[in-house]
Amino acid sequence: MKNLFVAVAAVLCVASVYTWFSREARTERPEIVWTAGLSQDRVEQVEAFHNWLRASGYADQNGELPFTVRLEATDNQSVLIQAVSGVAGDLIDHVPVKRFAPMEVLEDITQFAKENGLDPASGYGEAAGDLLTWNGRQYAYFCNLAARGLLVNLDTFARYGMEPPPEEWTPEEFERIGAEFVKRANRGRERQEVFFAGAMPQLLLPLGRSMGADKFNETMTAATLDCPEFVRAICVYRRWVEELHLIPTAAELASESAQGSSANGEATMQLAAGRYAMILSGRYANMDLRRFSTPPFRMALCQYPMREYRNLVLTARCTAIYKGTKHREFAEIFLKFLADREYNNIIIRDSDGLPPNPKWAENNPAYASPAEYPQDGTLHRNELRWARTIGIPESISPYEPQNEDKLTYAYEKVANGLATPEEALEQANRQLNYTIRTVAESSPKLAEQYRRECEIQRKIEERKREGRKIPARWITNPFHLKYYRDTGRLE
Secondary structure, three states: OHHHHHHHHHHHHHHHHHHHHHHHHHHOOOEEEEEOOOOHHHHHHHHHHHHHHHHOOOOOOOOOOOOEEEEEOOOHHHHHHHHHHOOOOOEEEOOOHHHHHHHOOEOOOHHHHHHOOOOHHHOOOHHHHOOOEEOOEEOEEEEEEEEOEEEEEHHHHHHOOOOOOOOOEOHHHHHHHHHHHHHHHOOOOOOOOOEOOOOOHHHHHHHHHOOOOOOEOOOOOOEOOOOHHHHHHHHHHHHHHHHOOOOOOHHHHHHHHHHOOOOOOOOHHHHHHOOEOEEEEOHHHHHHHOOOOOOOOOEEEEOOEOOOOOOEEEEEEEEEEEOOOOOHHHHHHHHHHHHOHHHHHHHHHHOOOEOOOHHHOOOOHHHHOOOOOHHHOOHHHHHHHHHHHOEEOOOOOOOOOOOOOHHHHHHHHHHOOOOOHHHHHHHHHHHHHHHHHHHHOOOHHHHHHHHHHHHHHHHHHHHHHHOOOEOHHHOOOHHHHHHHHHOOOEO
């Protein structure tokens, strides 16, 4: 009996040791940090990633994962400080590539992205690739995108006996339709309560671009805000606000703030209530609209009123791999998840912007016309189509990485009576150029790059004067590159 007891005890000890070591092995498995903010959406996405790992064959025979992902909340400034200090998370979300990559804190994923279908050519195209690249190298991949247009409440148009607006229109058409709309919508009211559109000073950039202008030159070595095209854009928008009253003034916007703009920063509540016929937004507005207690309304997505060159501003939320990570191979697996069906289906289902990999939206009824939301109309189809055809990111100069919104700054000075459009734009241009020169002189490396690109810019200006075509390799500004290609001005 004694021998039996000793044998059983020995077996139990061995089992206990085995269990302890097995548990240690499980608890010591690598954990990578995704600096992405703490939200229910992100929590769900991390859980989906762990499930995707198992479904994709990454788990061992016991179902244990080779690593896990943990969320961590911080802001871009804090992340940058952590990255420079060598203590950032393995994956950096909301990363502004043009600001982080020059500081050499991001992994170059160019080859990996090309081999795994995460390169710009495999998705939204060359223009969108500017959001992921710096100096021709790729440093991030999309989590979602947006190509914002004018989100229209078709029921509001119908309420006042108006036909839906066209998908493409000129400023003159916008004024004519808008003037008739506000007249009908406010007939019999003591004061104007209904507007054609919510505030949208962000329209100034695409409106100027539709006339061939951009806020920087071709090499991004100088600001070009003080041009006739942006003067005209400010004058047009000011007329819509102050003269025709198609858009609320700053005072009216302040008075309605208590009624609540959405978490997306757009006046979706006013759109749903019929106070605005349209707002500047994209399909991501549904993240609020589907939570509202107000009845759903029929929607459409139109382009901004523009001149000859059609364009929308393409934006994205991106994730990059921190250069100091000890688990690059695991971080790369996470980027592959962002391009795969499971993650894209979450973005499609939740209407959280455009999916990072457009192939999961193409010919997909769940994206184009979700059965449970028939009121969405052309919203999803149009945004995806325009993102891939006329979407162009904002130009961000490597010598002005903060990307200050000097166009809105100039308009606000004009709206407050502090300057004429010409004066406000000249001041904004002077400030940007001062920043560019200061940053360019901040390091020998930048100074040499700036000198080279200024020399290229002189060659570009010479060719423009002579009416000659320009080599694509000389142009770093994403707008000018696409504009010149579309208008046949590249070699």
